[in-house]
Amino acid sequence: MTGTDDVLLVHGGTPLEGEIRVRGAKNLVPKAMVAALLGSEPSRLRNVPDIRDVRVVRGLLQLHGVTVRPGEAGELVLDPSHVESANVADIDAHAGSSRIPILFCGPLLHRLGHAFIPGLGGCDIGGRPVDFHFQVLREFGAVIEKRADGQYLEAPHRLRGTKIRLPYPSVGSTEQVLLTAVLAEGVTELSNAAVEPEIEDLICVLQKMGAIISMDTDRTIRITGVDKLGGYNHAAVPDRLEAASWASAALATEGNIYVRGAQQRSMMTFLNTYRKVGGAFEIDDEGIRFWHPGGPLNAIALETDVHPGFQTDWQQPLVVALTQASGLSIVHETVYESRLGFTSALNQMGAHIQLYRECLGGSDCRFGQRNFLHSAVVSGPTKLQGSDLVIPDLRGGFSYLIAALAAQGTSRVHGIDLINRGYENFMEKLRALGADVELPNGARAV
């Protein structure tokens, strides 16, 4: 989508108020769909959001012979009975913008003995190499050949369990190990694993299928391979990243939003930070209400980290709220080396955000001596003015929507289709919250 179809006019200055609902997590649902490939029976996934990353994986699974059909509302039934006989063609067309194709490696090697992985998508927020993925697959016994159009993998023999230590607790690499080890021969011990709530939920899915997986408290995961897995029936964990985005929108626009589906357990670190900034929230069994209680917001020092630290995908939307806090906030991004570039457009709107190459705010990280602008000092409060904005990535895009909604005047936000990757029906939700947004004359709703 290009041109006027992909532009949103945002008339700012109105607090967002009302209720929206978040469904299953973008960072779990596509992976649970891939897990269905490992089963000998159909799986039923519930609480599935209608987002682009789900559609991309659905296309890829269908290409590999998995029948995917909708069940009840928000359900997908995935039947992998015909994977062996599928005629895989045109895989590049389905790879799309997502990073998920890399997670097809283990399941396809188990089922077919070979796999082809095209170029990956995902947000442009750093180099995002996949060296850990290929290293762990080699340790399981896969042979990998890089060709011009992608990576070809083969498993000449059944993959074998192994002992692996990740150089960094990478989410995708941990998932790669899980999806490969469950059907490998013998035991796999993974240390320095990522332990994000979405990973725990993927482990729940795999256990339902018949896998044997234990998690220690020291980032060690042990998997005892089994010969066969069945299907699963699972409701996906809610999207804590989307929930936090709406919470940040409530704070930046001086609004009040009830996020149905938001869960305290997976958002504890975010909630502590939200409270330190001066945001208010109230938790009940169905969701969390977030609001600006009035008065000034507090500047804070914030460092992103792997779970249970402050999740990097929460950072960009919260930075918009920090432009409204009194004093100097420090933001140290330690997960991605280039996730602060989006702030230049906030400065164009009137914010005062200065980027630094040094590790500010406490600890040293991998990016410290390497010339990456990965720390920020946000000086506030500053009034924001409407502007012309071009969305750079998923969370940066949502941040621009928040900034435009908090600003005086009208903004033209270009590239809004990108937001459909991870935010279900965001236009409907914005309107339900009273946002004054419109598509330019003649444009379709995205």
Ligand SMILES: CC(=O)N[C@H]1[C@@H](OP(=O)(O)OP(=O)(O)OC[C@H]2O[C@@H](n3ccc(=O)[nH]c3=O)[C@H](O)[C@@H]2O)O[C@H](CO)[C@@H](O)[C@@H]1O
């Ligand atoms: C679809 C999905 O679930 N995306 C999430 C996932 O991304 P993703 O799984 O890609 O992120 P990782 O946790 O793997 O990446 C973390 C860091 O490890 C580095 N790295 C990773 C793999 C590798 O082979 N080599 C390497 O150097 C990355 O460049 C990055 O600096 O976790 C991130 C961290 O919580 C989130 O921001 C993303 O929203």
Ligand SMILES: C=C(OP(=O)(O)O)C(=O)O
């Ligand atoms: C970085 C993100 O996603 P992905 O890994 O899919 O690019 C995100 O959800 O913010």
